[in-house]
Amino acid sequence: MNRDQPLAPRGYLPWWVLPGMAASAPVAALAGAPAVAQALFHPACAAFVISATLANCAWFGPVVTNFATPRREVWLTIDDGPDPEDTPRLLELLDAAGARATFFVIGEKARRHPALLDEIVRRGHGLGNHTQTHPVARFWASGPWAARREIERAQVDIRHSTELVRAPAGMANVFVHRAARQLGLVVVGWSIRSFDTRATSGAEVAGRLAARLAPGRIVMLHEGHRDKHGRSHHAAVISAVLEQMREGGWSAVIPPRSSWLSHGRPLAPTVNASGQRQSGGC
Ligand SMILES: [Zn+2]
Known part of the structure; x- marks a missing residue:
């Protein structure tokens, strides 16, 4: 690494x-x-x-929320999987669009569906750690041992190499930052929140993103959620987002580490990897 x-x-x-x-x-x-x-x-x-x-707060450690690029490209990140219904459909859509994404997966789901992670990697996408159990209501209050256990157990169940971790809802407290550092992981946030889990159509999300896309933005999307009728909208959302991006000439890439971190600090979105920095978050 x-x-x-x-x-x-x-x-x-x-x-x-x-x-x-x-x-x-x-x-x-x-x-x-x-x-x-x-x-x-x-x-x-x-x-x-x-x-x-505060999501993406960077008082106690770096939080990557952008990457440096002069091109019309963004980093799509897909949280909360893998999901046996959604993940294969999303992979097909991404492949068809020539897009690459990073899947921030939940450790206990990864343990149940190891073949889905293998397929994500085989198709050239990235993996990130999204904790073992995704304890979204209480993770912000985690003590040092709980924070480290959530992240470390997920690292084991993911089985593939990753250096990225994203806290549930982006709420990484001081102990999460400490655990990430101890485990050699970088905390990754986002610059565009899609609110796709509340959306009723793909067009709604795509329209919301269209005005906010800019070079180097990190877009947060999801999989594995269902509406009250048990239906998944994630494939429709990502299909609409990819179509919107295609029309606007945007690419979905997995940016190299040198474009988002330099000397242990996140890079600003509009500079090349020249050492200019931003503190990010709050
Ligand atoms: Zn999540």
Whole structure:
């Protein structure tokens, strides 16, 4: 694996700042300084919650939300699979359009459908880690062990090499950033959220994306969701998105690492891999 730099988060807040502030508060209280205790504890809690619940927040580590390219190309990412109904249809549609995408898969689904992952890779698409159980309601509050376990177990069940991880709903708290760094993974967010799981038609999503496409954008799509009648709209959505992209002269590519990360920090979308950087997120 070609790493241009270790992912030491120079320029980001150290992971221990908030736990350290929270742990110091009782000490200050016992020492007879309740005002100091409150001044440590409440900001630490507030900063933890804010950084953990704002999607793509990059206070504690890099979050890739764009890649550098001068061309009309975007990075399609498809979350929440693999799915035995959706994945084969999406692969056919992507192939027919000459498009490549990265599938951020859930570990326990990957374990149930290993052949789908093999097929994704065989067709030239990428894989990313989307946690083992996709605990979207509570992942933001994960402690250090829970965060690492969710990501590490998925790495095992994915079986294929990947250096990418995306938190459910993009809510990566300080411990998720720490676990990603320990496991040699890069946190990937998005720059365009399609809201495709709430859409009732492919045209609705394609229309929403059309105005937002720009070189180097990362588009977040999904698979594996069903409406109240048990129907999947994902194939229709991706078909419409690919058609919209074709009409606009857009390509769907898997960009090289050098176009989205340099010296451990995300690259801005409109520059080539020349070392210019952006902090991204919040
Ligand atoms: Zn997800």
